[in-house]
Amino acid sequence: MARSSSGESLLTRVVRIFDAFGPEDPVLSVSEISRRAGLPQATAARLVKEMTEHGLLARGEDRRVRIGNRMWELAERASPMQLLRETALQYMGDLQSVIGHSTQLAVLDGREALFVERLSAPDAVVNITHVGGRLPLHASSSGLVLLAHAPAELREKIIAGPLPAFTAQTIVDGRQLRAELAEIHRRGFAFCQGHIRPEATGLAVGVRRGGQVVAALGLVVPNDGAAWGLHRPLQLAGLALGRALSRSGRPAPR
Known part of the structure; x- marks a missing residue:
């Protein structure tokens, strides 16, 4: 699995992005995700883009980000x-x-x-x-x-x-x-x-x-x-x- 220069795996970074969301904060900007996940802005933006393409995250018209419907689908499937x-x-x-x-x-x-x-x-x-x-x-x-x-x-x-x-x-x-x-x-x-x-x-x-x-x-x-x-x-x-x-x-x- 690909690792960052800090030795952190890609999966760990993805989990940190998911952990940035909460009941009080279901919708976040990329900069807020970057800060909460402790990731560089460029890294957060790239991962958010890829996760959105796979339906794991979703963007609204205001470009803010939420958890995607596919996460619910995967969780409920089996x-x-x-x-x-x-x-x-x-x-x-x-x-x-x-x-x-x-x-x-x-x-x-x-x-x-x-x-x-x-x-x-x-x-x-x-x-x-x-x-x-x-x-x-x-x-x-x-x-x-x-x-x-x-x-x-x-x-x-x-x-x-x-x-x-x-x-x-x-x-x-x-x-x-x-x-x-x-x-x-x-x-x-x-x-x-x-x-x-x-x-x-x-x-x-x-x-x-x-x-x-x-x-x-x-x-x-x-x-x-x-x-x-x-x-x-x-x-x-x-x-x-x-x-x-x-x-x-x-x-x-x-």
Whole structure:
């Protein structure tokens, strides 16, 4: 694979260009891409041109750049994540119709929870997650469930820190985190009052396929006395989703 004078591969530079985009910045100029990706302007312009020719990026009439439709096509064509999302939407929709607010689905990706699906309501309590967004494993209910069932080596790395805080309620102490993970195993769900936003409570359960937790199904609801009582319908939905995934012969996301 071709490398730059710095020894960086072409693929690495392409990934850095994709990483320049975000939920708050879905459209960028070439100069903004150059700065965010840490690439010379000429290099960024050349790569953007080539990626646009292949449909990986697209330009508007103002010449600004966005992610191209072909990226969505490639991601959906044969991804195990598609099965998970399609199957989960039925159960997420059922929860949404009863509970309202936000229902979300996350998978473990490295040291973070990657949110792959989300349903919300117009009057829902604030929820900072979005499809394709990430949160540290220690900070959210979905992340804690995934961490509780993650390999021991990863758990120990996360427990060792650092554990950045989002609010005064976020778990930032390794001993407290270890105890919380044990509690999640005992009761079967995570319950986080004000860990991400003071006015919101997160609940999450593991979704099992073949005995292995492959995702976390979660709720974000107001931080009030009613939140605890929602764990039972959430657990039932998680069990039903797990059974549906187990009946499928297609591979689960990893």
